[in-house]
Amino acid sequence: MGRFLVIFVCCFLFFILTNSTTPAIMNRSHSIRDGETLLSDGGSFELGFFSPANSTNRYLGLWFTKSPQTVFWVANRENPLPNSLGVLNITSEGILIIYSSTNDIVWSSNLSRTAENAVAELLESGNLVVREENDSKPANFLWQSFDYPSDTLLPGMKLGINFVTRLESFLSSWKSSEDPARGEFSFLLDPNGYPQLVLKKGNKTQVRIGSWNGLRFAAEIIPKPDSISTDDFVLNEKEGYFVFGSKSLGFPRLKLTPWGIPQRSIWNDRTHKWDFVEIAQLDICAQYSICGPNAFCQFNDSPICACLDGFMPKSPRDWKLSNWSGGCARRTPCSDKDRFQNYSRMKLPDTSSSWYNKSTGLGECKGICLKNCSCTAYANLDVRGGGSGCLIWFGDLIDTSRSKGDGQDLYVRIAVSELENVEKKRPVDKKKQAVIIASSVISVLGLLILGVVSYTRKTYLRKNDNSEERKEDMELPIYDLNTIARATNNFSSMNKLGEGGFGPVFKGALVNGQEIAVKRLSKSSGQGMDQFKNEVVLIAKLQHRNLVKLLGFCIHKDEKMLIYEYMPNKSLDSFIFDLTRRKLLNWTRRVHIVGGIARGLVYLHQDSRLRIIHRDIKASNILLDNELNPKISDFGLARMFGGDQVEANTNRVVGTYGYMSPEYALDGHLSVKSDVFSFGVLVLEIVSGKKNRGFCHPDQNLNLLGHAWILWTKGTPLDLIDEGLSDSRNLAEVLRCIHVALLCVQQRPEDRPTMSTVVVMLGSENPLPQPKQPGFFMGQNPPEKDSSSNKHEAHSLNEVSLTLLEAR
Ligand SMILES: *[C@@H]1O[C@H](CO)[C@@H](O)[C@H](O)[C@H]1NC(C)=O
Ligand SMILES: *[C@@H]1O[C@H](CO)[C@@H](O)[C@H](O)[C@H]1NC(C)=O
Ligand SMILES: *[C@@H]1O[C@H](CO)[C@@H](O)[C@H](O)[C@H]1NC(C)=O
Ligand SMILES: *[C@@H]1O[C@H](CO)[C@@H](O)[C@H](O)[C@H]1NC(C)=O
Ligand SMILES: *[C@@H]1O[C@H](CO)[C@@H](O)[C@H](O)[C@H]1NC(C)=O
Ligand SMILES: *[C@@H]1O[C@H](CO)[C@@H](O)[C@H](O)[C@H]1NC(C)=O
Ligand SMILES: *[C@@H]1O[C@H](CO)[C@@H](O)[C@H](O)[C@H]1NC(C)=O
Ligand SMILES: *[C@@H]1O[C@H](CO)[C@@H](O)[C@H](O)[C@H]1NC(C)=O
Ligand SMILES: *[C@@H]1O[C@H](CO)[C@@H](O)[C@H](O)[C@H]1NC(C)=O
Ligand SMILES: *[C@@H]1O[C@H](CO)[C@@H](O)[C@H](O)[C@H]1NC(C)=O
Numbered sequence: 048m049g050r051f052l053v054i055f056v057c058c059f060l061f062f063i064l065t066n067s068t069t070p071a072i073m074n075r076s077h078s079i080r081d082g083e084t085l086l087s088d089g090g091s092f093e094l095g096f097f098s099p100a101n102s103t104n105r106y107l108g109l110w111f112t113k114s115p116q117t118v119f120w121v122a123n124r125e126n127p128l129p130n131s132l133g134v135l136n137i138t139s140e141g142i143l144i145i146y147s148s149t150n151d152i153v154w155s156s157n158l159s160r161t162a163e164n165a166v167a168e169l170l171e172s173g174n175l176v177v178r179e180e181n182d183s184k185p186a187n188f189l190w191q192s193f194d195y196p197s198d199t200l201l202p203g204m205k206l207g208i209n210f211v212t213r214l215e216s217f218l219s220s221w222k223s224s225e226d227p228a229r230g231e232f233s234f235l236l237d238p239n240g241y242p243q244l245v246l247k248k249g250n251k252t253q254v255r256i257g258s259w260n261g262l263r264f265a266a267e268i269i270p271k272p273d274s275i276s277t278d279d280f281v282l283n284e285k286e287g288y289f290v291f292g293s294k295s296l297g298f299p300r301l302k303l304t305p306w307g308i309p310q311r312s313i314w315n316d317r318t319h320k321w322d323f324v325e326i327a328q329l330d331i332c333a334q335y336s337i338c339g340p341n342a343f344c345q346f347n348d349s350p351i352c353a354c355l356d357g358f359m360p361k362s363p364r365d366w367k368l369s370n371w372s373g374g375c376a377r378r379t380p381c382s383d384k385d386r387f388q389n390y391s392r393m394k395l396p397d398t399s400s401s402w403y404n405k406s407t408g409l410g411e412c413k414g415i416c417l418k419n420c421s422c423t424a425y426a427n428l429d430v431r432g433g434g435s436g437c438l439i440w441f442g443d444l445i446d447t448s449r450s451k452g453d454g455q456d457l458y459v460r461i462a463v464s465e466l467e468n469v470e471k472k473r474p475v476d477k478k479k480q481a482v483i484i485a486s487s488v489i490s491v492l493g494l495l496i497l498g499v500v501s502y503t504r505k506t507y508l509r510k511n512d513n514s515e516e517r518k519e520d521m522e523l524p525i526y527d528l529n530t531i532a533r534a535t536n537n538f539s540s541m542n543k544l545g546e547g548g549f550g551p552v553f554k555g556a557l558v559n560g561q562e563i564a565v566k567r568l569s570k571s572s573g574q575g576m577d578q579f580k581n582e583v584v585l586i587a588k589l590q591h592r593n594l595v596k597l598l599g600f601c602i603h604k605d606e607k608m609l610i611y612e613y614m615p616n617k618s619l620d621s622f623i624f625d626l627t628r629r630k631l632l633n634w635t636r637r638v639h640i641v642g643g644i645a646r647g648l649v650y651l652h653q654d655s656r657l658r659i660i661h662r663d664i665k666a667s668n669i670l671l672d673n674e675l676n677p678k679i680s681d682f683g684l685a686r687m688f689g690g691d692q693v694e695a696n697t698n699r700v701v702g703t704y705g706y707m708s709p710e711y712a713l714d715g716h717l718s719v720k721s722d723v724f725s726f727g728v729l730v731l732e733i734v735s736g737k738k739n740r741g742f743c744h745p746d747q748n749l750n751l752l753g754h755a756w757i758l759w760t761k762g763t764p765l766d767l768i769d770e771g772l773s774d775s776r777n778l779a780e781v782l783r784c785i786h787v788a789l790l791c792v793q794q795r796p797e798d799r800p801t802m803s804t805v806v807v808m809l810g811s812e813n814p815l816p817q818p819k820q821p822g823f824f825m826g827q828n829p830p831e832k833d834s835s836s837n838k839h840e841a842h843s844l845n846e847v848s849l850t851l852l853e854a855r
Contacts, residue, residue, distance in 0.1 A: 071085050071086050071087050071088055071094075071168060071169040071170075072166050072167070072168045073085060073135075073137060073166065073167045073168075074137065074164075074165070074166045074167075074180070075136070075137055075138060075139050075165075078134050078135060078136045078137075079094070079095065079134065079135040080133075080134050081095075081096040081105060081128075081131040081132060081133050081134070082095075082096070082131065083095065085167075085169050086112070086169070087112075087169040087170060087171055087173065088168075088169070088170055088171040089171040090112060091111065091112055091113075091171065091173065091298070092109055092110065092111060092112060092169060092171075092173040093109070093110055093112050093115070093169075094107070094108075094109050094169050094175060095107070095108070095110075096108075096128070096131065096133055097110065097115075097118060099118070099224065099225050099226065099227060100116070100224060100225055101225045102127075102225045102226065103129075104127035104128065104129065105127060105128040105129075105130065105131055105133055106118075106121050106122070106123055106124065106127055106128070106227060107121070107122040107123055107133070107135055107145055107154070108120060108121045108122065108227075109169075109173060109175060109192065111173075111298070111314070113314065113316075113319065114314070114319070114321075117300075117321070118227075119173070119197065119198075119199035119201060119300065119302075120173075120175075120192050120195075120196070120197050120199070121197050121227040122143075122145060122154050122156075122192075123145055123153050123154035124197060124221075124227040124228055124229065125228050125229065126153050126154055128145070128147055128153055129147075130148060132147065132148030133145055133146065133147055133148070133153065134146050137165060137166070137167050137177070138165070139162070139163070139164055139165055140158070140161035140162055140165060141158055141161060141162040141165030141167075141177045141178075141189045141190065142155055142156055142157070142158060142161075143155060143156040143167060143177065143190070144156075156177065156190050157190075158177070158189050158190055159189075159212075160189065161189070162177070162178070162179045162189055163179065164179065164180045164181075165177055165178070165179060165180070165189065166178065166179075166180045168183075172193075172201065172202070172203045173201050174191050174192055174193045174203065174204075175191065175192040176188045176190065176191040176192075177189045177190040177191070193205070193216075194214060194216055195216070196216055196217065196218050197218070197219070197221075197227065198218055198219060198220050198221050198227075198302055198303045198304075198305075199218070199300050199301065199302045199303075200218060200291060200300065200301040200302075201300055202290070202291065202292040202293075202298075202299060203290065204216070204290065205286070205288035205289070205290055206218065206234070206235070206236055206244075206288055206289045206290070207236040207238075207242070207281075207286060207287045207288025207289055208236055208238045208242075208286065208287055208288070209285065209286045210238075210284065210285055210286060210287070211285055211286075215235065215236075215238075216288070217233055217234060217235030217236070218233065218234040218235070218301075218302075218303040218309075219232070219233045219234075219303070220232040220233070220303045220304060220305050220306075220307060221305045222305065223305050224305060224762070230305050231248050231249055231307070232246065232247065232248055232253075232303055232305075232306075232307035233246075233247045233303075234246050234247075234303045234309050235247065236287060236288065236289060237399060238287060239398075239399040239400070240398045240399045240400055240401035240402070240403075241258050241398040241401045241402075241403045241428070241438055242258065242282065242287045242398075243255060243256070243257050243258040243264075243397070243398050243399070244256035244257065244258075244264055244289060245335075246307065246309065246814065248307060248812065251335075252335045252336075253307070253334070253335055253812075253813055253814070254333050254334070254335060254813065254814065255335055255397060255446055256309075257394060257395065257398075258395065258398050258438075259280035259282075259289070260395075260427075260428075260429060260430045260455060261428075261429035261430050261431040262430060262431060263278065264280075264289075265394040265395060265450065265454075265455075276291065276292065276293055276294065277291070277292035277293065277294055278290070278291045278292065279291075279292075291311075293313055293324075295313055296316075297313035297314045297315055297316065297322070298313065298314040299311065299312070299313045299314075299324075300312060300313075300314075300321075306779065306782065306783075306812075306814070307812070307813070307814045308814035308815065308817070309814070310323065310817060311323070311324040312324060323817050332344035332345070332351065332394075332448040332449075333448075333813070334807075334811070334813060335446055336372075336397075336445050336446045337351075337352065337371065337446075338351070338352035338353075338371045338374065338447075338448075339352075339361075339371045339372050339373050339374025339375065339445075340374035340375065340443035340444065340445050341354065341355050341358045341374050341375040341376065341377070341443055341444050342354050342355060342358070342371060342374050342375045342447070343355060343390075343393070343447040343448055343449060344447070344448035344449070345448065345449040350371075352371040354375035355375065355388075355390075355444065355447070355459050356388050356459070356461055356465060356466075356468075356469045357377060357378055357379065357388070357459075357460075357461040357462060357465035357466075357468075357469075358375035358376060358377055358378065359375055359376065359378050360373070360374075360375055360376075361373040361374055361375060361376045374443070378462075378465060379462035379464060379465055380462075381420040381460065381462075382462065383417055383418065383420075384463060385417065385460050385461060385462055385463070386460075386461055386462075386463055386466055387413060387416075387424075387425070387458035387459060387460055387461065388458065388459050388461045388466070388469065389456055389457075389458055390449075390456065390457045390458075390459060391454070391456050392449060392450050392453065392454035392455075393447060393448070393449060393450060393454045393455055393456070393457040394446075394447065394448045394449070394450045394454060394455075395426055395438070395447070395455055395457055396424065396440055396444040396445055396446060396447040396457070397444075397445040397446045398438065398440070400440065400441050400442050401438055401439060401440050401441070402438075402439050402441070403428055403436065403437060403438045403439070404428075404436065404437050405428060405429075405435075405436045406436070407436065407437035408435070408437070409425075409427055409434060409437065411437065412425045412427075412437030412438075412439060413425060413458065415437065415439060416439045416460065417460075419441075421441045421442060422439050422440065422441055422460065423440050423441065423442065423443070423444055423459065423460050424439065424440045424444055424457055424458060424459045424460060425437065425438065425439040425440070425458050426438050426455060426456060426457050426458060427455065427456070430453075430455055434456075444459065523583065523584055523587045523597070523599055523600065524598065524599035525599060525600060525601065525602070526599050526600070526601045526608075526610055527601065527603070528601060528603040528606065530557070530558075530601075531555065531565055531601050531608060531610070533558075534555030534556055534557050534558075534563060534565070535553040535554070535555035535565055536555075538551075538553055538567065542554045542555060544564060544617070545618075545667070549566065549568050549569055549681070549684050550566060550567045550568045550569040551566075551567055552564055552565065552566050552567075553565045553567065554613060555613075562612075562613035562615075563598060563610050563611065563612070563613050564610075564611045564612070564613045564614070565601075565608055565609070565610055565611075566608060566609045566610075566611065566681075567606070567607075567608050568607040568608065568609065568684075570605055570607075576602060579602065579607055579687070580600075580602065582683075582686070582687045583597070583600045583609065583687075585657060585683075586657070586682075586683035586686070586687070588655075588656070588657075589650070589651070589655050589657065589659070589682065589683060591646070591647055591650040591654075591655075592643075592676065592678075593643045593644065593646050593647030593650070593676070593677055593678055593679060594647050594650065594651075594678060594679050594680075594682055595611050595612060595614065595670055595678040595679065595680040595682075596611065596612045596678075597609060597610070597611055598610045598611060598612055611680070614670035614671060614672055614678060615672075615673060616670070616671035616672065616673065616675060617670065617671065618666065618667045618668070618669060618670050618671070618680075619640065619666045619667070619669040619670075619671060619677065619733070620665075620666035620667045622671070623666060623732060623733055623736050623769075624666070624732075624736065624737075624738060629736055629769065631675075632675070633772070634772055634777065634780070634781065636675055637733050637734070637772075638780055638784065639675075639676075639677075640669070640671075640675070640676075640677045640733065641730055641733060641784060641809065642806070642809055642810070643676055643677040643678075644664075644669060644677050644679060644726065644729065645726065645802060645805050645806045645809060646806060647677070647678070647679040647682075648661070648664070648679070648722055648723075648726060648802040649802045649803045649805075649806055651679070651682055651722075652719045652722065652801070652802050652803075653719075653801075653802075653803060657683070657686070659682055659683055659685075659686055660685065660686075660717060660718070660719055660721065660722055661679065661681070661682050661685065661722050661725075662685040662711075662717070662721065662722070663681060663684075663685065663703060663706070663725075664679070664706060664722055664725035664726055664729060665703050665705075665706045665725065665728075665729060666729060666732055666733075666738075668680050668681050669729070703740075704740055705728065705738070705739040705740025705750070706724075706725040706728050706729070706739070706740075707721070707724070707725070707823075708720065708721040708723075708724035708725070708796065708822060708823075709724075709794060709822035709823055710796055710822075711724075712823075716796075718796060719801065719802070720796035720797075720799045720801075721796070722802070723791045723796075723799045723800065723801065723802060723805070724791060724792055724796075724799065724822065726788075726791055726802070726805070727787075727788040727789070727790070727791025727792035727799075727821075728751070728752065728788075728791075728792060730784055730785075730787065730788035730791070731751055731752065731755050731767070731785070731788045731789075731792070732751065733784075734767055734768060734769065734781060734784055734785055734788070735751060735755070735767045735768065735769055736769030736770075736772070737751055737769075738751070739751040739752060742754065750823070752792055752821040752822075752823060753821070754767070755767050755785065755788070755789060755821075756789065756818075756820060756821050759785070759789055759818070764782060764785045764786075765778060765781065765782065765785075767785060768781060779812075783808075783809065783812075783815075784809070786815050786818070787800075787805055787808050787809055787815065789818035789821065790805075790808075790815065790816065790818045791805065792821040792822060793818055793819050793820070793821060793822070794819065794820055794821060794822040795819075795822075798819055
């Protein structure tokens with residue numbers, strides 16, 4: 048009996064196996080109608096007709112059998128079928144043709160030579176090939192889909208160029224997730240000079256991934272290629288191409304998203320999902336040629352751009368205003384006595400006007416460069432084994448930067464006389480630097496948002512400069528208690544505007560009619576009078592259009608008050624969380640508000656002289672003026688009440704649940720990244736019109752962050768949008784806001800961008816890194832630490848800020 052069973056099972060298995068390994072071949076007496084599919088050898092891929100989400104158009108495509116929504120190749124991407132009556136035929140010569148119901152040709156493949164008895168076969172790799180029936184040698188294929196990628200690169204596909212046939216294979220994004228037509232972005236190998244990978248928008252280079260250095264590309268597409276990837280680059284007389292692969296078990300792909308991000312992921316057979324492999328954070332220096340010719344970008348420096356040694360700004364005036372596009376020019380003419388300056392850890396310049404030789408050593412390379420006056424720099428071609436090969440540049444050096452990763456040594460031509468100057472380089476003047484940073488962030492923005500900007504930005508710049516000068520001689524008025532008491536009706540409850548983290552706020556009117564807001568500080572700061580006064584005077588010097596203006600202060604016995612300009616439109620929470628008032632903030636206004644808050648924070652974090660961490664960024668601390676411009680309030684108070692460390696473990700936690708970053712709420716570890724986290728939460732609230740704390744997902748125990756994250760991973764982030772915002776909205780802009788917000792609320796502070804990077808991200812259309820899971824995405828409260836070690840005492844009143852003191 049048992050034996051029969053075994054035989055039966057074997058036969059059954061055999062049936063399945065033979066069924067799934069039937070060669071997936073079609074010939075001229077076998078066409079594929081809509082509804083039928085061709086299964087690949089091995090069964091991993093299918094060819095058939097499909098409709099993208101939310102579209103009724105039909106396309107012929109190839110998809111992953113385990114995840115039919117993962118279409119990686121589309122034949123008739125520009126020319127959809129209107130109904131399900133399309134059919135794919137192959138002629139005996141080998142031409143693939145899609146006919147519509149009216150026998151019109153919707154798409155066809157073209158061939159350089161024809162066959163006698165052609166068949167099409169879907170190979171195990173996902174490659175659809177056309178070949179002679181009796182000849183399956185890859186070299187003799189007449190046509191293959193791998194030569195014409197859509198938006199996805201699969202293992203075995205070549206991204207590059209065949210120098211013999213001039214065939215270029217590159218990725219081009221879909222127009223949108225609903226339309227596979229060719230979008231704006233392309234990811235390709237630029238074959239000029241030493242070939243390099245570039246990401247283009249239209250015909251403009253946005254990001255230069257760079258050249259292969261033997262191990263990887265300069266701007267790593269993934270962070271640790273050696274450990275998990277089998278990427279390779281092949282360059283010979285016949286072809287130059289990039290291929291990729293993964294050492295891990297799942298099936299990998301590299302997809303160029305409709306918004307221009309090259310995204311790597313691996314199919315996880317256990318979860319039946321694509322796991323994203325993180326991409327390197329593309330910072331501001333990744334912007335193509337942000338510093339102009341002959342300069343280099345250094346992410347952590349301020350300003351970020353500097354001329355290479357021996358060069359000076361072409362237009363010193365523009366350069367000072369942080370408009371670096373003009374770049375730098377050589378100070379001393381070239382001679383054959385020139386030397387070379389060694390720059391370590393560099394992302395090498397644009398190689399489109401370079402020359403290379405794989406078998407020339409570095410010494411010989413230097414000699415070749417020195418002989419030709421238009422040669423400006425040289426480097427090793429391959430970094431492996433101490434370096435080999437020779438790469439030399441002619442003319443301007445473009446898009447050079449200091450690498451955050453390993454980088455490479457670059458030797459730049461410099462006159463002997465200049466070399467002496469370099470040695471006795473001037474020390475940097477700190478004060479001047481601060482001003483430069485302030486204006487630099489603004490003008491970087493200006494450069495990036497080009498079209499939109501201009502007028503407003505310019506006036507802003509001018510204003511900013513003025514205030515910088517005026518600050519020096521500013522006297523802060525001291526008001527006496529009587530004046531303030533009279534102005535606020537003796538602090539009557541009718542005048543009370545609200546209760547902030549450091550005490551109640553009252554509305555008032557001075558005798559001259561000026562409206563003011565008075566913050567009556569709680570008495571727990573523990574500061575002496577003089578100390579308090581000094582601190583207020585310092586904080587009054589913080590002036591920025593996105594910060595509430597401090598008009599004066601009042602000290603009487605142990606009463607301390609701050610007098611601010613009055614904001615008639617109250618705070619942001621009174622808009623976005625209010626069913627009727629939320630309609631007043633359309634999407635354009637919200638984007639404007641998000642940008643304003645971000646710029647205010649950049650000022651606090653790095654452009655002002657005090658370097659302030661706000662610690663309590665939330666909707667009720669953002670006030671709106673007459674024109675609904677955002678103004679951050681309560682800045683500097685945390686400093687007044689706590690320490691002034693830039694990054695420290697504080698034993699005094701100030702903030703509001705729902706906005707506090709995990710490391711701060713749980714461990715009291717404070718840095719500018721805590722504010723970045725709160726900002727991210729606030730942006731999600733602005734987009735969704737829902738409070739993070741108080742948001743309750745019906746099915747899961749998720750807060751707003753968790754909800755946004757789940758929508759993001761499901762690929763439907765736009766479901767987050769406030770229903771009150773259905774008006775003319777720019778979906779790409781909303782998506783960008785959500786994306787940036789998710790980057791800001793990542794669990795690990797070091798993964799979050801700085802506020803200046805946030806401003807750049809919001810203002811440009813460049814690809815953004817993939818966010819990782821946010822911190823605090825479950826439930827209503829931050830998870831408690833082990834309760835016995837929980838030293839924080841919480842006073843939580845809905846939206847009221849907390850002041851937690853650690854008992855020591
Ligand atoms: C087409 O393929 C089928 C099997 O798939 C075969 O029976 C038939 O003879 C082929 N026709 C031609 C014209 O080659
Ligand atoms: C497509 O091929 C089928 C045979 O599989 C044939 O009957 C049909 O006429 C062909 N269509 C066209 C438009 O040639
Ligand atoms: C499809 O359209 C519906 C309704 O417009 C929308 O809610 C959904 O997000 C769309 N799906 C995709 C994948 O775009
Ligand atoms: C195929 O057709 C395209 C245009 O449709 C043309 O640019 C290309 O050169 C053709 N390729 C061959 C091999 O004929
Ligand atoms: C395939 O068949 C053709 C004739 O139909 C013949 O000329 C050719 O040599 C064959 N090729 C191979 C590889 O057998
Ligand atoms: C790039 O595209 C723009 C607009 O699409 C066009 O005006 C310009 O001439 C193009 N430049 C090049 C070098 O092709
Ligand atoms: C930046 O400077 C260049 C010249 O160096 C000038 O042509 C351009 O208009 C300036 N851009 C802005 C935004 O000021
Ligand atoms: C250039 O600098 C790097 C790092 O400082 C060093 O390893 C290398 O030897 C230097 N090259 C030369 C030619 O001095
Ligand atoms: C490359 O360098 C090698 C050795 O220096 C030399 O023999 C060869 O001719 C060079 N090739 C070219 C194209 O210059
Ligand atoms: C220097 O290099 C440039 C660019 O390759 C070339 O056009 C020029 O002829 C070279 N000059 C000399 C003197 O070799």
